[in-house]
Amino acid sequence: MEEERKQISIPIKTKIVAWLLIIIGAIEGTWGLMGVFSGGGGDFMAIFFVGIMLFIFGSLYFICGFFLLRGKRWAWWTSTVITGMLLVIATIPVVISMIAGGRITMEIYEFSIIPFITMILSPLFITPLLFLDRKKFWEIVS
Known part of the structure; x- marks a missing residue:
C-alpha cells in the first residue's frame, strides 16, 4: 500500500524567510570562515571569536x-531563537562601549561594524x- 505524500504548501512570507535564512546563512558561514582562516591585522583572538561565532550562526x-x-516546526522555533540571540549578541559591544564611557576599542569596532548587515x-x-x-x-504544518 503506497501512501500518497501530500505536498505541503508553505505560506509565501515563510518561503521568503526560508530563502533569506539560506542566503544569509551561507554569507555568514563563508564570512566567518574567512575571518577564522585569514588571521589578518588586529587582535587575532577577537577576529577568531567573531569568525567562529559567525560560522556557527551562519x-x-x-x-x-x-x-x-x-x-x-522545530526549524521555525530555532530560527526565531537564533534571531533573538543574534540581536542580543549584537548589542553587547554597544553596551560595553556605553559602560566604557563612549570609547570604542578596535575589537569592539570590528565586532560591531563588520558583521552589522548579517x-x-x-x-x-x-x-x-x-x-x-x-x-x-x-495550521499548515499541524
Whole structure:
C-alpha cells in the first residue's frame, strides 16, 4: 500500500524567510570562515571569536532555512531563537562601549561594524516576516 505524500504548501512570507535564512546563512558561514582562516591585522583572538561565532550562526541559519522550506516546526522555533540571540549578541559591544564611557576599542569596532548587515539588519527583516505568517504556518504544518 503506497501512501500518497501530500505536498505541503508553505505560506509565501515563510518561503521568503526560508530563502533569506539560506542566503544569509551561507554569507555568514563563508564570512566567518574567512575571518577564522585569514588571521589578518588586529587582535587575532577577537577576529577568531567573531569568525567562529559567525560560522556557527551562519550554519544554523542555513540549516533552519532548509528545514523551514520542508515545513518543520522545530526549524521555525530555532530560527526565531537564533534571531533573538543574534540581536542580543549584537548589542553587547554597544553596551560595553556605553559602560566604557563612549570609547570604542578596535575589537569592539570590528565586532560591531563588520558583521552589522548579517547580525543586526537580517534579524530586523526576518523576525517580522516569521511572526506575520505564524498562524498560517502552524495550521499548515499541524
